[in-house]
Amino acid sequence: MKAPVHIYYELYNFYQNHRRYVKNRNDKQLRSKEYELETTNCAPEATTVDGSPIVPCGLIAWSLFNDTYSFAIQNKAIEVNKKNIAWQSDKDEKFGSDVYPKNFQQGGLIGGAKLNESIPLSEQEDLIVWMRTAALPQFRKLYGRIETDLAANEQISVTIQNNYNTYSFEGEKKLVLSTTSWIGGKNDFLGVAYLTVGSLCLFLALAFIVLYLLKPRTLGDPSYLSWNRNPDRH
Secondary structure, eight states, rough: OOOOOOEEEEEOOOOTTTTTOOOOOOOHHHHGGTTTTTOOOOOTTTTTTTTOOOOOOHHHHHOOOOOOEEEEEEEEEEEOOOOOSSOHHHIISSTTTOOOOSSOSSSOOOOOOOOOOOOOOGGGGGHHHHOOOOOSEEEEEEEEEOOOOOOOOOOOOOEEESSSOGGGGGGGGEEEEEEEEEEEEHHHHHEEEEEEEEHHHHHHHHHHHHHHHHSSSOOOTTTHHHHOTTOOOO
């Protein structure tokens, strides 16, 4: 596998597209320190018991994925690059450089990963990747990259800290190593979707052509047009 080798975690039966889950965030609070107290739509992860705002608030941030992976070949550790795994537009426009985590994961029930309170949200790329919610209950999200080539038949040892609770919702999780080409990575769903939609369009086009040939549309009598334009008509 030629570098960079992309590391993904894949979740099954996790409905990030659920209406209440998708709305459970406050974009103003994420963008600017000025709106730190703005926790609209974030209940039940809006404020602490004493009323202090949680930053970032909401269930999406609260459920942040927190499994960790480390890799080694013949007991030699492989470095994982976790920089630039999020969209640059998200880092620049959606998450503020002056917004720092506050009161996060301090309640009685911990949902997932904790955040470093000395690092602004614009640099917390694991959070940024997670908060770009997936459209389907089966999805992959980028964890990091291996910047060295992996040779064929090379045995890779993976150490996994199994922190994220998928048992409560009967979910599954997988670790995926993948490479990309100039047209992107392998994604069976997109290929199947394109072929399905294309085949459907072709079928409908052929059906309309056959219907038109068998039963062409009857044209109307245009003579009434000249009759309507007759200035002598009363």
